[in-house]
Amino acid sequence: MNKIDTNAFLIAAPKSNSGKTMITLGLMQAFVNRGLKVQPFKCGPDYIDPMHHTKIAGQPSYNLDMWMADKNHVQEIFNQNASSSKVSIAEGVMGLFDGAQKDVGSSAAVARLLDLPVILVVDASSTAYSVAPLLYGFKNFDKSVDLAGVIFNKVAGESHFQFLKEAAIDAEVPVLGYMPRDQRLAIESRHLGLHLPGENQNREIVDVAADLLEKHVDIDLLMEITKKEIQSSTNQNIDVKKRLKIALAYDEAFNFSYQANRDVLAELGELLEFSPLNDEELPQADLLWLPGGYPELFADKLSSNVKMKQAIANYINDGKVLIAECGGMMYLGKNIITKEGETYSMTGVFDFDTSFENMKLHLGYRDLNGCDINIKGHEFHYSNLIGEEKAGTAYKAKTARGLDVEMPVFRKKNCWASYMHLYLGERVRMLELLKELGL
DSSP: OOEEEEEEEEEEOSSSSSSHHHHHHHHHHHHHHTTOOEEEEEESSOSHHHHHHHHHHSSOOEEEOTTTSOHHHHHHHHHHHHTTSSEEEEEOOSSTTOOSSTTTTSHHHHHHHHTOOEEEEEEOTTOSTTHHHHHHHHHHSOTTSOEEEEEEEEEOOHHHHHHHHHHHHHTTOOEEEEEEOOGGGOOOOBTTBSOOTTGGGHHHHHHHHHHHHHHHBOHHHHHHHTEEEEEOOOOOOOOOSSOEEEEEEOSSSEEEOOHHHHHHHHHHEEEEEEOTTTOSSOOOOSEEEEOEEOGGGGHHHHHHOHHHHHHHHHHHHTTOEEEEETHHHHHTSSEEEOTTOOEEEOOOSSSEEEEOTTOOOEEEEEEEEETTEEEEEEEEEOOEEEEOOOOOTTOEEEOTTSOEEOOOEEEETTEEEESOEEEOOSHHHHHHHHHHTTO
């Protein structure tokens, strides 16, 4: 293994909604504008932010999640991808030390594991010198986490920045600069976070952010303090007796896929993308995968594509293997009921409706055990199930704290469906599930 000289850092914040994503995307764009190859990462289980990362950096963004995967896997994922880029940027999750239990699986835990310097983004919209004790606390709470610098967000102007700069100097945290308040940076929220890439001129907003960061942040200093030596590694192929044909749904309605999952599927065989929205036939495949997404936003079009609905129902009835996650599971029910009460028919494989009326957030890590499998993943949805479909009793789900949680797994022949977004980037987990389903 060779050691590679590069740059790498983790962007974190004291709390959620501090501006991590905007600063991350703006910096990625700034580095791309300089002609540098950028490798993005995301701490935690989120699948929306990586879609934005990929759009900006032109490189697949990988999740670094120390609860859904073990330390060796996270280290391997990071080294494999960071070693081929000039700048690697990991966007944190929630507050720096917020984990499943205390700081377990937090951004701080990822920074410690990968020896990444942390750049703290602080929302300064309603404060000034009072950020000094905040910065001092984050710097000194855990000396094994390298707080390398701070970028202030939503700063009123140079006068405001001087107060903040003096506070950072007194807290002995290097000041990299600031992002000013600017109405052009406003992004409307929807569902899990930002709009999907390409919507509402998000690229133009990111360009504005990059220009502002070039003007108000010392990016050359950022490069100087984030130099890192990475040990390169190459992916070890799986010994697979049978090369599979794998059909993966990918369109505007179904697009929540962890990149590590896609990598393992590609190693297992030929990965073919298809669109339940636009195609009328399925590819010839040994395995059909319906990931999560926003099927409720495209329920009318999904409902109208009768040939695709029938093709999927026939595929399952023929005993072929299908895995459905969250939105994919909704598509396999009888109907999707929108928050306005409109009903749209789906494939009807399972005897339940998915309703967005009286929406309630279901959120958290899930540890699923049953038969000979143990799978970890994440649940995040607002819909509720209505119907008489019986769940597979062999599967038991627990939270990150080990508490029992209701999250049904539905089985029909070799079809496996649940609300869970599966993390199967660790190859053994993928192989366990496929073996359970007869592959």
